[in-house]
Amino acid sequence: MSECQTFDVVVVGGGPAGATAANDLARDGYSVALIDRGGRIKPCGGAIPPKLLRDFAIPEHLMVARATTARMVAPSKKAVDMDIGGFVGMVDREEFDEWLRDRAARNGATRFTGSFKQITREGDGYATVHFAPKGALNDARETVRARLVIGADGARSAVAKQEVTGGENNKCVFAYHEIVRSPANGENFDGSRCDVYYQGEVSPDFYGWIFPHGKCTSVGVGSAQKGFSLRGATASLRQKSGLEGVETIRCEGAPIPLQPLKRWDNGQDVLLVGDAAGVVAPASGEGIFYAMTCGRRAAETAGVFVRTGDARVLRQARKRFMKEHGMVFRILGIMQHFWYRDDGRRERFVNICADRDVQRLTWQAYMNKKLVRANPIAHVRIFFKDMAHLLRIVNP
Known part of the structure; x- marks a missing residue:
């Protein structure tokens, strides 16, 4: 075990939420450790609004495509094309997430690659985060210490399960997608159009999607129904859309939360963000913008906590986020419950x-x-x- 380093904040998880929190804190002069498993790509349609580019200073070169139309496909196969009136940016999470982590490091965050194991405390006001470095032998562990731990380790967050009451009760849709080689534009495929399938055979309680990523395309489905074959539904969706014969580049699956947790902190020294906090929009499943916004609110709250030591301020992250976006989440939840x-x-x-x-x-x-x-x-x-x-x- 290497010598334990001490930081103001340790961020566990390097997706959009965790990387944004780490970047904002490091940029503001706090010492930050960012621990990410590495090698994992979350299944995601990859859609981002122009507001995200502006709010988080994201360079346009990270967009692999711009969608200007959304096609909604009904059970009867009726298709409705919606003019976006602008564009929805499409990103590849493999490249996008790594760029966010790298930016945090360039601004001063210290990166570690490994898997979170547990948090312990010795009564001196610091939490010790134990993690297994990637590639380590014989169950080797390393540790880092911090005043605050930010759990950004996904919908089945180990940090949340250990530290936050109710953290293990995240309601989820299970998502699966296949990244395939994009065909040439034609009758069934348009590289500037996102297709959304609202058909029970594609998903009994959510939807299926075909989202263009330039040279690649994400084809996937989501469902919370146990026993429903996500792989089978994706194969059917590829057949419906004429994509069954194109090359498959990679396949990914993961749970996607669709309801914010009632509490994001442990009242002491842990704060949840992103999927770990449940901030994915119901009905749409949109998560990148909300994850990064959540990460920013967490960073602002973390800064106050580090300066004051007052654990009561940790609740402000959720309070501020829900004040901004809670009504949208409630309306989308009602829509999903009724229309799907x-x-x-x-x-x-x-x-x-x-x-x-x-x-x-x-x-x-x-x-x-x-x-x-x-x-x-x-x-x-x-x-x-x-x-x-x-x-x-x-x-x-």
Whole structure:
């Protein structure tokens, strides 16, 4: 075991949330250790809004594609194309996440590659993080010490399970995707279009997707239903879309949380962020923007904690995040609960997506990451159209 180093903050997990927290803290002059397992790529459609590029100073070269249209496919195979009115950036998580970790290191964070094992304490105000270095033999362990530990180690967070009450109760959708070689644009494939399949045979409670990543494309599905074959559904989706014959580059699967935990801290010296805190948007499954925003709020809170030693401030990270995005999460949760129940409701949901008011307000909210309150007449029209579908006054 090497000599134990001491830091202000140790971040466990180097995805968008953890890497952002580490970067912000290091940039602000705090000593930071970033521990990441290395070699793992989360299954992800890779969509990011332009707001993320601006807020987090992300260079455009990390975008491997720009989607300008979203195609919604109903159980009846009816397709509705939604004009985004701008673009959704697409990133490859293998390259994107490593760039974020490298930026944190360039700003002063110390990187370690290894797997988290446990946290111990000796009563001196510091937590000791034990981890197994990558490639170590005979179960070798290393340790680092810190005033605060930020758990950013995913939906099945070992940090959360050990340290935060309720941390093991993250409700999840299980996601699986295959990265395939993108074909040439044609009738069934468009490198500037994201396809979303709302069909029970593709997913009984979520959706399937085909998201272009330039030279590659993510084809995947999600479901919380035990026993549902994600691999089989993905194979079916590839066949439906004419992608069954293209080269498969890699396959990935992981749980994706769809509900923020009620508590993100242990009241002492641990704070959760990203998937570990449950900040993936219901209905859409969007996580990168919310993870990075969560990481930033955690870094701000961590700075106050390190300066003051007041553990009560740790609750501010969740409080600030939910004040900004809690209403969107609640509305999306209601949408998923209602519209994804069966194919009849999915059919009506896709039909609603054809409405121009719905398209405009949906993408304005996505681009700006807040509910759009302008144009009340449009909201009134949407309300009555939704009611017509709910009461089955109109045909899907």
